[in-house]
Amino acid sequence: MESIGVIFAMLIAIVISGVIVRVIPWGIPLPLIQILLGIVIAGVFQEGMELHPDVFFLLFLPPLLFLDGWRISKEALKRERASIFHLAFGLVIITVFGLGFIIHWLIPAMPLPVAFALAAIVSPTDPIAVAGIARKLAVPERILSILEGEALFNDASGLVAFRMAILVMMTGHFSLSEAVMSFVWVAFAGFCTGIIITWLLSFFRGQFTKKYGEDIGAEILLNILMPFAAYVAAEHIGASGILAAVAAGLTMSYLELSGQVSPLTRMRRATIWDTVQFTLNGMMFVLLGEQLPNIFKGAVQVVQQTGHHNPWWLIIYASVICLSLAALRFGWVFFSIHVLRWLKKTPKNQSQQATLRDILILSLGGVRGAVTLAGVLTLPLLLPNQEAFPARDLAIFLAATVIIISLITASILLPWLLKKQNLAPQAIARPLHKQQTLALQMAQDAITKHLSGLLPSLQKAYPQIEPNFYTAVLERVLVEFSNSLDPDPDTNSESYQKYLSEKQIRLMAIDTARQTIYRLARDQKISDDVARDMVKQLDFDEIRFTP
Structure with a gap:
């Protein structure tokens, strides 16, 4: 009964957070309010809510990634594919290795595979958090499209890299050729599985409704179950359930163009999916706040193993990681823009070339959020020999701190930069x-x-x-x-x-x-x-x- 009470308290906190963010005039991001409410819940119930990592991953990520893939603009995805590819895959690889070695050098008590896993899980970005910060500001359409496309695919690449790093930690074995082949199989098979499962379910659904008619409740429930079916099927064959969920969403966006679903079903389905998205995102941030006190205690113990007895070292670790993450992102965005310009042979005097302000907006737009939190909480509790997973609480605490710092930084600097853009909303919509x-x-x-x-x-x-x-x-x-x-x-x-x-x-x-x-x-x-x-x-x- 205690766990049920915690769940209801978390759901109420999500509702209250939506009220607070509309009432207060300071523009505090919604995720930060939900984290604070989670800390309050932890103080009231005096215990954390434990979820099995695999169960947590299954419950939260497939529907969120499915919805991102479903609703993203396919035209923008195609138009900005080069920029999105550089950020979603190139930046993830640079972040995993560059930041991973920095973390291991900074915290020797954290094994290198765990450091790589932490670097991989803080690489995905969260467009929903950015949209919450900049919802009243004029975001240039191209930059917003790049950020959304990057967030869609770096979820997959970051989480695949995260799981590979955990596998190395659990088995103690690493082979570059095996890693490359495994990544190709995991990515390709996962993507194909998502497409096949979604198409098959939609095909049989269409055949059934043609003969027996449409039931709105069953239609919506089937649609909600699609990402879970794709995820479970992909995981069953050893592929990426994450990419399967993304591919399922992309496939659904194309199947929807057939117009076979009734208008009433579309209206109700959209409303229910909005509620699911709001609830799952809110639940993860409230859960983060609810677990922070216990995570902090475990992180302090790990810090003491490094020879530092002052818990302020946690802030030093988190600050160095955030600065390194920002430097890597800014450097890669700057490098990618110039590489793409060189490949396209774009004239330097072209009016649409990226400015330093555009680069800063793209860099600050890389806010971490739900996927980082969901992924890091799936770190195993035990190694195969039944020993505690090394530095697990410290890794979770550092990932949570990166989320909070990135949210605060973006909420302060991004509105200022976007106001300097001085774009009218009508100007943003003109390309359409x-x-x-x-x-x-x-x-x-x-x-x-x-x-x-x-x-x-x-x-x-x-x-x-x-x-x-x-x-x-x-x-x-x-x-x-x-x-x-x-x-x-x-x-x-x-x-x-x-x-x-x-x-x-x-x-x-x-x-x-x-x-x-x-x-x-x-x-x-x-x-x-x-x-x-x-x-x-x-x-x-x-x-x-x-x-």
Whole structure:
């Protein structure tokens, strides 16, 4: 019962953190508030909540990585693939070896494989934490695309490197050729597994719903189970479950374009996934705060083994790691930009070339978060000989400190740099304007063609209706469609003013009807079931007319 109480306390803390971040005016990142609330929970319950590392990994990472792969812009991913590749794979390799040797030199009591594992797990970045910091600022579209793409794939590369380092620590054996072959197999098989599992589940789902119809609850549950199925299948064959979850998300984004899912299912599915994402991210940061006191005690004991009895050495270790991490990231971003410019033979006077400020934004945008926390907590508790895993608490404490310091640094410096960018939100969205205009025009043409073909059959089916009625309906539908989706409407045009007026009237009518139905239900003049069904339909109508 005590564990159930801790879980409910953590969930309540997540809700409270969302309230606090909207109320306080100082712009404190949401993860920092959740960490502080976790520390409060630890003080109240006086014990940490233990989870088996593999169970923790399975519960938290697959859905988060699946959702990242699903929602990332594929056009931006393709356009910035070179920059994303350099950061997601090249920077991870540099970080693992460079930072790993620095950590081992700094803390001799931490074995080299553990140092490499720690370096690998602090290499993945968290775009959700950055978005929380810069949600009210104008982030250049290209930089945001690079940060999101990097975070998607360096999750996979960092976690694969992390697991390889742990395997070396557990077995005491390392071979470069075996490591390379293992990485290729783990990556390739994991990626293919994610694609195959998602496609198969979607195919059988489509065949079943064609014959027996669609059940919204089952559809959403199947969608939530997809990343877990891909992860478990990949792990079963010795491949990367992490890459399988990422590949499953990417595959899902393409399968979704088939349009076989009903609109209602899409709406409810999106809402549930937003809740899952918010809850899992919040749970991990609250869990970090909840475990920090015990982690700190274990880290102090490891520090004492190095000959230092002052716990302030923990801060020194963490500061050196963070500075090294920042220097490696800044140096690699600077190097990659110049290498890509040389490979593309980009003129030095090109207006779109990266400035020092862009490099600093990319460097500070590498905030660590959920994946780093989830990964480091999966460090084994025991070695194969049943001895305690060396420096486990110290590694977890240092990873947690890197998360906190990166969040604080980004929350202070990143807004300042982004304000200096002085970009209007409209300017950020301009690259998408042509695509939106094209989509609107093509959709209008298709609507006109199909409705024009439908009118004769409607006139035949309902001969008592005058032909002018159908013409007026067609014109009104096209105007309403154009005004609701036009990325750059003429706000002074008569048609747009009529559209806004009609929308306001419709929304007022819907709200009045809803309040009337609620009053009738309260007065027991209609049943609750009737009220719920009618209000649900009114809610759908309101969503349709609300941007």
